[in-house]
Amino acid sequence: MNGQTPLQGWTIVPTPQTMQHKAGIALLPMCGRINEARAAGDDRYILAAQLIDDIRAATGLEWDIATGDRWPGFITLTILDNPHAHPSGSYTLDITSDGVTVVGADFEGVRNGVQTLRQLIRQCGAALPCLHIEDQPAFETRGYYLDVTRGRVPTLDWLKTWADKLCLYRYNQLQLYVEHTFAFDGMSETWRGSSPLTPKDILEFDDYCAERGLELVPSVSTFGHLYMALRTQSLRDLGEFPESADEPFGFIDRMRHHTLNISDERAFALSTKLIDDYLQLFRSDKFNICADETFDLGKGHSKPLAERIGVAAMYADYVTRLCRHLETQGKQPMMWGDIALEHPEILEQLPEEVILLNWQYDPQVTDEKIRTVAESGATQIVCPAVWCWNALLPRIDDAWNNITRMARYGAQYQAQGMLVTDWGDLGHVNDPRMAIPGMIIGAQEAWNPGRVPDEADMLRRISRLEYHDASGELLDILARASHAACFQWNHLVTWLELDDGQDGVNTGVLQTIQGLLPENERPDDVIRTLQNESRTPSLAESRRILLRYLKHHIALGETADHLLQTSARRISAITATAGPRIAGNAAAFRVAIEGQRTLNRVGLRLASEAGVTGTLQSCEAIQHDDAANLAAALEIWMEAYAAQWSMTSRDSELQRLQEVVFRVADHLRSASRVQSVL
Structure with a gap:
């Protein structure tokens, strides 16, 4: 049949x-x-x-x-x-x-x-x-893109476990996203303290992948997203804004800019060093230079060049030089397509051999940008996401909608393949095991797009096959639990990093508040406040603006807690019948759910402290949740979280995540003490 x-x-x-x-x-x-x-x-x-x-x-x-x-x-x-x-x-x-x-x-x-x-x-x-x-597969290339740089560096054992899982679901390509977490010779100032991958790791993992039919493609940031490198004493002069190198570390700031000043010829030497050193460790004939989100290009030290030839020409010239450099070594260049799509004239200037990685993560994405690249004649791979970043629980609904749409457009416009991305923004708080549902959805859609009729059917299939759940309900429960994330990790990080560390406000972080909610959920009154503020608000005012902006989500925290508790009970019962084969997943689910319960409580408490009014004033959770007890709950949860971290990852930036939690715990106790005195 x-x-x-x-x-x-x-x-x-x-x-x-x-x-x-x-x-x-x-x-x-x-x-x-x-x-x-x-x-x-x-x-x-x-x-x-x-x-x-x-x-x-x-x-x-x-x-x-x-x-x-x-x-x-x-x-x-x-x-x-x-x-x-x-x-x-x-x-x-x-x-x-x-x-x-x-x-x-x-x-x-x-x-x-x-x-x-x-x-x-x-x-x-x-x-x-x-x-x-x-x-037979619908797409020639069925790849997975794993972030190993923004906070979490996996152990080699976990990378092998992940390769085994990708193999089981018939992926044939894997890329590891690297900014600074590889031990390049002569660059210890960049990778120190990050638990970096080593040449031996790559050689061993490349062999392991090849034996299982996975092409391990090297991928390194060579243009933008060089935050850690451009903060060093040795390389800071190569950035567009070297004066920002001594600013305090910030998870949000790390995501925003940090682009090479390509008007300085030393920048090209750095880019080619990264390429030449790294490519020798891989058998693949491809290389991903990344080159995405070069937000600073032409705005800092290279502004005179931008005024003379234009930002689009600067970008096209530089990536073309990098591509030609790769081609002389017999390598096919790959790069992210976002900047070329912002400046479509770039598409006409890129080398014919380059493969554009066309990333679009909106769950309601349209075919516009995929069609644009197809009409240009460039080779493209469509890139959706597993939707796990910035959160403890995976947004499976968003992953399903995004991946299925991108697969359909990819097939329609004859893309070479699909590359499913798995990012770790803001410290990679998301446990890599939370990406399994999205990864398997990606496997289905890259092989046979549109065949599974709906998300519910897909989740039943994954529950039974991957998690040995005879009921087929597990992932539906997990997906519903993610809807109860009222105060999320990125909300907490934003609240903390509004503090510039000098008793003032980080205006760069203040500008990101509007992007925390989808357009149809943004409260107009708060947006007007953000847009019309003629002065920089104080830290307390800025945090109050943030909490007012999130108020309607935060206010659901008390109701959401019941859903999360129920979800934890149901998932525990289901996973118990599956035996020891999925014990690690069961632990990851439990820690993520309990962590989200605690974050929701923190959001309610912070909103209460800030005087955010409305339904929060009568919230029973605020009245009965002692701040000191909440601080202790945060710290106890972090201990359980750290234990799970070690199951998959090196130390890497775990300490930064702990510092976030401990700073909030200290704030809760301090605020409670002040209130008791008053």
């Missing part, structure tokens, strides 16, 4: 293009063998080993591996005799009572068929349904 896998009992993600169910069950032998042809290109028989591991976990049985025509196996992995007649990555899977056969067009095809078989083994154990699958 064509269409959906029945949800009774088992599911496959991504959904195959064509699947025929047949009568009967294939029972795996007690002492079985996997025969993997050498022609498959899997020199270390990693694919056969994956199957053996899953068979052992699901059945307790031990199987053997062999190759050649004298060692038949119940499971056969082989490659087509005429692979060029079929698309790369395509495969067939036949399960009969006599045996199981995976035939791929190439190594990637065999790998993809094996992943489908692994999913069935995980759900059905030794009793597999008889069926015939013919399958």
Whole structure:
């Protein structure tokens, strides 16, 4: 049959293009063998080993591996005799009572068929349904983009775990976003204290990815987003605004600018050093120079050049030089497309070989910018997001809407592929395990866009396959819990960083308040206050403006607490039946939910202190939530959070997150003491 896998009992993600169910069950032998042809290109028989591991976990049985025509196996992995007649990555899977056969067009095809078989083994154990699958991907490139620089540097073990998961869901590319968290020679001032990745890490991880059919593509910021580098004594003179180098560290400030002054030729030398040093560690023939959000370009030290030739020409000339530099070394350049789309004339000036990474994260995104790049003739990859940044709980609804739309537009305008992004703005407070639902949605849409009818069906599939939840309800509960995030991590960071550290107001942070809410939720009266203020308000006034702006969200905190408590109970009950296989996810869910409950309470308390009126005045939570107890709750939660951090990540910037929490705890106790005196 064509269409959906029945949800009774088992599911496959991504959904195959064509699947025929047949009568009967294939029972795996007690002492079985996997025969993997050498022609498959899997020199270390990693694919056969994956199957053996899953068979052992699901059945307790031990199987053997062999190759050649004298060692038949119940499971056969082989490659087509005429692979060029079929698309790369395509495969067939036949399960009969006599045996199981995976035939791929190439190594990637065999790998993809094996992943489908692994999913069935995980759900059905030794009793597999008889069926015939013919399958191929919609997009040539199905990539994942993981932030390893804005606060959280994963351990190598976790990176391997993530690569295994990407492999299971048939991704074929991975990029790690790096600004300063790599141990470049001669640049210790930039990466010190960040728990950086090392050349050995990359070499080992590159091998690990390649063996699982993942191309590890190097990606380094070479133009904008150089906050840590441009704060150093050695490199600060290369920034557009070197005078800002000594300003106190700020999570929000790190996101806003910090662009190279490209009118200084030393800037190009720095960019090419980063490129040349890094690319030698990867087998990929591609390199992502990033070059996004160069907000400062032409506004600081390079302003004279901008006045002479224009910002668009400056940008186009510089990225073209970087692309040509890569091409001389046999590498295909990739770069983010946002600046070129802001100045469409740049599209006509870029080298033909460059791949534009067209990122659009709006859940209601339109096709306008994808169409613009397609009409220019440039090669593009569409880039949606898993929607986890700045928050403890994943915004799964937003991820679904964003990813499905971008996949549809990508297919419509014949994009080369899709790259699903996973960012860690403001310290990467989001646990990487929270990105799993969005990652799997991305896998589905990159392989077979539009096949799953709706979000509810997709979440049931993921709940059953990934989290072993027979009810299929887990992710729906988690998605609903995220709607109860009334006072979020980015709200708390904004409240803190309005303080410029010198008893004044950080006006740059003040300007970001309006962007904290979608346009249709922004209170007009507060916006008018922000726009019409003829002077810089005091710190207390600025914080009051922020809390008034968020008032209607904060006021829901008391009601939201009931939803979060209920969600925690229901998720705990579901995950308990899944056994130890998802214990880590269960802990991550619990810590995130309890953390959001505590943040909601903090928002209510801060709003009360600031005299934000209305429904907050009569809030029972404020009346009964002692500030000292709330401070203690924050600190206790942070201990649990830090323990979970260490499950996936190096120390990196955990201390910065702790400082945020401890500063708020200190404020609560201090404010409580002042009020008691009054």
